[in-house]
Structures are given as structure tokens and as C-alpha cells.
Amino acid sequence: MNEPVKVLLAGVACPLITLGLAYGVIRLGVWDAIGGTITAALVAIPMVGVKVGVIGLLVGLAVWGFTMTKEYSFKGAEDRSAWRDVRVWAAVVIACEAVPYLFF
């Protein structure tokens, strides 16, 4: 079977299989069961926990930024002036955007 024919078959088969699976999952109640369980679990998380999680995510990103090597941080820069360290830029930007999540 040549490739264009395979692609055409894939173009028909993938949507049909997806439709079939989606129909089965929804009609058999699997969607409601899984969705209900997930929703109940997520609703049980206190809002303060959500906020801590988000701030943790932002802090984690800042820390991850500093795992980049100095060489990578300055790659392509005209010089190695301290202000060009993009890891510091990332930390500053994250700090600015974390502020609203502390107060609202």
C-alpha cells in the first residue's frame, strides 16, 4: 500500500475511531464516573492549597531557571555584563507576577 493511501486511510480511521471511543466512553457512563470522581477530588482541595500550589509553581520555575548554566544564559549575548543574565530576568519577572497571587 503506498503512502498517500495509508495517509488517506489514517485520515478516515483516526476520526472514526476517536468518535467511536468518545461515544462509548460517554454513553457507557465512564465519562460521568471519571469526571465526577475527578471533580469531587478537585473540589475538596481548599483554595489556600490551590494558591500555595500556584506560588510553588512560580517559585519552582524561578529555581529551575537558575539550573541553566551561566554559559547558556549568556549564549549569543554581546558581553557578559551582569544585567544580561537572563536567569535573573526570569526570577524578576516571576517575582513581579507572584505578587498578585499573594494578595488576591
Add this chain to the structure above:
Amino acid sequence: MENATSAIALAPYDIFIIILYMVGMMVMGAYYSRYVKSSEDFFLSGKRLPWWSIGMSLVSTDISAVDYLGVAGMGYAYGIVVANFDWIGCLPPLILAAFIFMPYFWRAGIYTIPEYLGRRYNQYVRVVHALLWGVFLICNLAVILWATGKMFVEFVPIGDGFLWGSAKAVFTSNQWWAPHWRIMVWIFVVGFVVAFYTISGGISAVTMTDVAQLILMFVGGAAVIVVGLYKIGGIDSLKTTVLGLGPEYQRHFDLFLPADSKSPFPWTGIMFGLAFVLAPAYWIGNQAIIQRTLGARSEWDAKAGTLYCGLLHALIPLMITMPGLIGLALFKGELGDKDTVFPRMIHTLLPKGMTGLVFAAFLAALMSTLSSVINSAATIWTKDIYQAYFNKTASDRHLLNLGRGLSLAFIVMAACLAPVVEYFGGIYQAIQNFLTFIQGPSLALLLLGMLWKRTTGWGGLAGLLSGMTLSVTLFIWHRVSPLFIQDDPFLFIAWWSFVGAMAVTVIVSLLTRPHDPEQLRGLVYASAREDQAAQAALERRAAA
């Protein structure tokens, strides 16, 4: 957004400011045309863009006048929760983009995302992706132009005399345009200005005009905020007033809403649908966005420009969400159409001279998005469709001329067809839903393609098709028989289509023959960093 701007006529000196602004943009376009000598100059600025222009252009491209009206309206209706679109829904993907994706794309020397997907997967994935984005961008042009025309007509009424009489004669000769001839006049005027500087100066002109436009947007937005807060009595007074309006406003100052909230923005949707799917798909995979980082003069400028965009984006909710809250406090929740809050504030708060400035800011937001969309649509159709499938040996001059020709064709086509938006009332929402359908699966392909060697071309194609089918299925099914708590679950649809596309891509990849490692050299992030030859090849390309 019917009657969104409710009869706010501009004074002559306001109109003078606007004319000055438009002429200024055209002069900038003409200036940058001297630097356009090749297709790389036109589509990627010859890789000469500095970091500060990239950052400002990214923000300017992202924010359109429709955001000023729509997001302010959502701020009015739902509160500061919509600010998440510019904070948590923006920063994490920008950080990832700055440190992983943008440097990688820049070094790879690609022009478009479909080009990368074509190299990584196969040409079928490339053409499907290119066609989806190519069609979406053109449709989006028509929607933006229609919104522009409607807004202009409200601010600058057109009579029947003098030059307008001639314009009326032209547009009313066409039955399709006749009922909306005034709107069509402004569509063609704005379209002409944008087309001029976009076609002559390419992405250099687009980016540098974006810089000027962003400054104007910040100044205009600040004017509304300062005057509005002064009128209300400050931020504490704003909060007290809004919370005192009734029980339905008690969460207007919460950034996170409960998971079982019926609003479109519960925290689960914000985190899973927006922060993990739609935002990364937008900031990493939207051609109109990444094209300016691809034009960076160095890898450092690509990273720094992306991070600078993150810093500027932190200020955007102050400009577009807070006016909604101020308007809520001012009008005490009495507005019938929430999308009229921003224009009503301009009409109520600002003196005549400042009205023109804020209107110019609106115009700047619209034109910056329009120019970026035009240039990106031309790039995709030129590189991913024409050059890839119809004329592989086209000369660079030919591609440059084609890029310019397509830019003109798209703006003319979009201008002529813009009235379709009016006849299909939900078309704006339909266009946005279309974007939601494709972004989840696109992100799945980008992430797996770049980060996992085992992903195959068949896996990618299956994932893309299945993911889109799943998102359309969920969307239609929810309309018939609710699948989600929210009335408008677009964030959750994006999440589940992403999950579905990931699952199908992984499964089909594991069931199909893996790519030859030689074929993947430099295309998978890890292999590029492990493979010294591939890394060196990328670096040589970067230095060229």
C-alpha cells in the same frame, strides 16, 4: 458586540491625532522597506531584531482592541479572575519558551512551526497543520477588520457629503456591502494603512510599528485607569463599592474560583486548560507570536525578548481588566451589554483631547494584531504550502514577491468578506472555538516531537487528527447534552483534547517503526544537546 461603542463622536483634534498616527505608521513602513531585500528579510527581518522590540511586539501582537472591549467586559462580569489569562496563563509558558523552545527554534533556522513539524514528523503533519493555521489566520483577519470597522463608525460618523459621498457610491454599488457601507469605508481605510507598512517593510516594519503602538496602548490605558480610580476614590474604595453591589460580586477580587463554579473560569480550568494547554500552545506554537523571536539577532535576544514580554504582560490586566472593575463600580452593574463598559468609561470620564488618544490606542491594538496576522499568514502560505509543494526551486526573489503578493491578497480578501461576520452572529466565537480545537493537539505534537525521540510521524498524524476530532466531539456533544458543569467549557475541552492527542500519539508511535536516529539529529532537544555534531551544526547555523 452590538453597539459596543455607543455614539462617542470624536472632536476634530482627536481625528487629527488619529490621522497623524496612521501617517506615522505608513512612514515607518516605508522606512523599513529599504531593509527588505530577501525573503528572509521580509519574513524574519534578516534575523536583526533586538530583544526590546521582540518583547514589545509580542505583547502588542497579543493584545487587540477586541481584548480591550471583551476582557474589560469579562472583568465587569467576572472580576479579576480573567487577569489569570495574562498572569499564570502567560508566564510559565513564556519561561519555558525562553529557556527551551525559542533558543531551539532560533538555532534550527526554521521559518514556521509547520516547517519544524514537517521535519520532525512528516510532510502530512506539516500540510495539515499549515492549512489549519493558514485558514484560521485569514478568517481571523476578517473578524478583526469587521470589529475595526464597527468601532470606527461609532467614533467617527460618516455623512453623505464631500468625499464620503464618493465612497458611498462605490460601496453601495455592491449589494453585499451596501447595508454596511460606512463600516466598509473604515475597513478599507484601516486595511490600506496596515497593508502599506506590512507589505513594504515586512516583519521589521510590523515589529517596529508594534513598539510604537504598544507605547500608545500603555499611555491610553493608563489614562483610563488614572482618571477612573480618581473618580472612584482609589483602590480601597473600588473594592468596597464592588463588593457592596450584591452577592454575585463577592468573588470579583478572587484570582481563583472554586472548581465547581459555573463561571467559565474555575481554578481547574485556569490551571489545566489555560496554564497547561492553551497558554503554552499559544506562546510556543502560534506562528503570529513566535515569528518575531525567530527573527532575533542572536539567541540571547530571543530569550531576553521573550522574558521582557513576560514582564510587560504583567501590566496588561491593569490596562484591560481593571477598567471593567472600575466601570462596574461607576455604573453599579447597570450596563445591559458588558462589552460596552470600556467605551462608556471613555465617554463618561475622559475629556475630548484624551478621547482621541485612547481611540488611537484602540486602533494601535487592532493594527498591531492585523499586521502580525497578515505577515504570518503570508509566511505559512509561502513557505509551508507554495514552496514545499508547488515550487521547491523558487528563487528567493520570487518568494519575496509572493510573500508581498499574498499579504495584499489576504487583506483584500478579508476586507471584502468581512460582512460575513455580521450575517453569522456567532462567527467570532466560532473562530475562537476553532483555535481551541487545534491548540491542544498542536501542543501535544510540539512537546512530544521535541522532547521524546520515540515519537513517530504516524503517531503525530494520528494524534493531530484524533485530538481535533475529540475537541469537536466534546464541543458539539456538550451543546446537546452537558458534559461539563460550566456553560462554556472551552478550557476543559482544550485540556481533554490535549490529553487525548498525547495518548494517541504515544500509543501509535509505540506501534509504528521508530525514526532512524540520523533523521532525528538536531530535531529532538535532548538528542541535539547530547549529539555534539548536531549541536555544532545548530550553532554553525546560528552563527551564519
